[in-house]
Amino acid sequence: MSILVNKHSRVIVQGFTGNEGTFHATQMIEYGTQLVGGVTPGKGGSTHLDRPVFNTVEQAVKDAGADVSIIFVPPAFAADAIMESADAGIKVIVAITEGIPTRDMVKVKRYLEGKKSTLIGPNCPGIITPEEAKIGIMPGFIFKKGNIGVVSKSGTLTYEAVDQLTKLGLGQSTAIGIGGDPIIGTTTKEAVELFMNDPETAGIVMIGEIGGGMEAEAARWIQANGTKPVVGFIAGQTAPPGRRMGHAGAIVGGKDDTAAAKMAIMAECGIHVVASPAEIGQRMKEVL
């Protein structure tokens, strides 16, 4: 097993025929992802990368049986694309787009309430179940099938952690990049909960950063419900308050969202916290 996506996932790309969409769709196909088509309004009926292009997500669901969508459309149109997917009944929506206005995401979150879709991102690298489905922009070759679940707010830092795990012989069940924006779909806690309930996941790596309260929320949930070892790291121990560190959500607003505060809560809740990002893989090997 794995979480959210696997080799049976039928994936479409929103923003299929654009530069980004084309490049990453090609990479996903090469990885072996079951990519069944894409959506570009106005280009329906044509083919791209030997796959059908649809005008609407609804049509892609009906004709190609799509149940996962990955979004590469520009920020101004991304919120609309997410809602279109949710409306069409797509189960997992992966929004890669960076720079979506917060006001749009407030609306999207409200729109998703009561719907069956799981949103991942935006501003994230996507999700991968190694050797089954890569639905994102991550370099596929560093991942290996196994039983460690990885959840992270960051892209390259996720690759760093995964690379360490793989080199120590620890493969991954699924790795999910949830994104670094102030408002995102799947939270750290939700991802952790999915991993705890996944029989194939034996241990969890949880990577967070300064800003917001998601890591603390996940830590408290783990303390109450955790059954598997969790290794945690928080990036930004040296970040000054009030400055945005790249990600729109990575900003220390008060005393509760500093790296030190988060690490303390995580340690208190029984998570194996490492101070150095170079120790993530090694610590997981030790506690497994």
Next chain:
Amino acid sequence: MNIHEYQAKEILKSYGVAIQGGFVAETPEQAMEAARKVKDEFNSDWCVIKAQIHAGGRGKGKIAGTEHRGVQIAKSPEQAAEITKNLLGGTLITIQTGAAGKVVNKVLVAQDVFYPGPSEPKEYYMSVLLDRQTKRNVIIYTTEGGMDIEEVAEQHPEKIHKEWIDPAVGFQAFQARKIAFKLGLEGKAFKEMVSFVSALYKAYEETDSAMFEINPVLKTSDDRIIAVDAKVNLDDNALYRHPAYAALRDIAEEDPTEVEAGKYNLNFVKLDGNVGCMVNGAGLAMATMDIIKLSGGEPANFLDVGGTANAETVEAGFRIIMSDPNVKAILINIFGGIVRCDRVANGVVEAYKKIGDVKIPIIVRLQGTNAEEAKRIIDESGLKVFSAIVLKEAADLVKKVLTENTSAA
């Protein structure tokens, strides 16, 4: 993006939010003229001179080397000019600016709003921002205006009220009434507060703001409700929808190296440490700063070069980092996924040779696609560059060069 008080007030006014009126001035002469206009337009004999910088605490802050405070009362147009003269060009140091302070280039000459009248003036606090927990906007308000909100939250948490807005229907009339009642208002002041907060929220939403802080909101002695100060932070991601607001950016308020980095699409934040770093990805960049600290150094910057680490961006990054004389070493940390490490390595070598005179040790850690090949390129370049593949090695190299630096000194 932060904007000045006078700009924020213009925006609020355009949405029908009542504000303390005033005029901006860039010279003492303009201030004198503004003071006269304040008298004509608002029937205000006195006026308040407010230094315009992107930081709070101005009333208590002082111009470096003087006793001139950032906010002062002027009792005549002549005095307005005099005060303005003392503020302009000076460096205002407040609790929020840090020791470096901020240069005052403009002042706001505003009406005196604490005039005598039938009732006592009263200050409130109000802010609008995103609550990340509930994913909704929230209006935070308290009767304890004019004070530091963090302090109120600590000492009197029961006095802080919050009103969340459902994005499906927006801000409702009952919420405006609730806020006005909880602030203990009645009669004309109650009605004024209801329209004030309704207009304020509309402005927050339609301007795509990330934060509004009005401290204080004032009930005047004749029961009007007005914004005396206004701190507005606009959502950078939404500026494309508001070109007029994007034009309000004041580059003089920003760190010049950060402005320079922005020209190359580099995400740079200047810090005070001794080890510079250049990284791809924001999370890995923060983690690299942590590594520097754990290795005995202090990060001199945050720098995310993004997905395209090529010769041009690497060179720009090098130059920006090295413009800081405190930097004793540079750590480049690139995880090559889609971008190939050998290309990045060539970029580093090219940039290094182009700059020519690099006096500080450079540590290059390249991991991912073609990492071995990249290490070979760096090692065979003949440059004084230390290379690493594993993150742990890079951390050890930072420690090593810092120790050698210290012993050499």
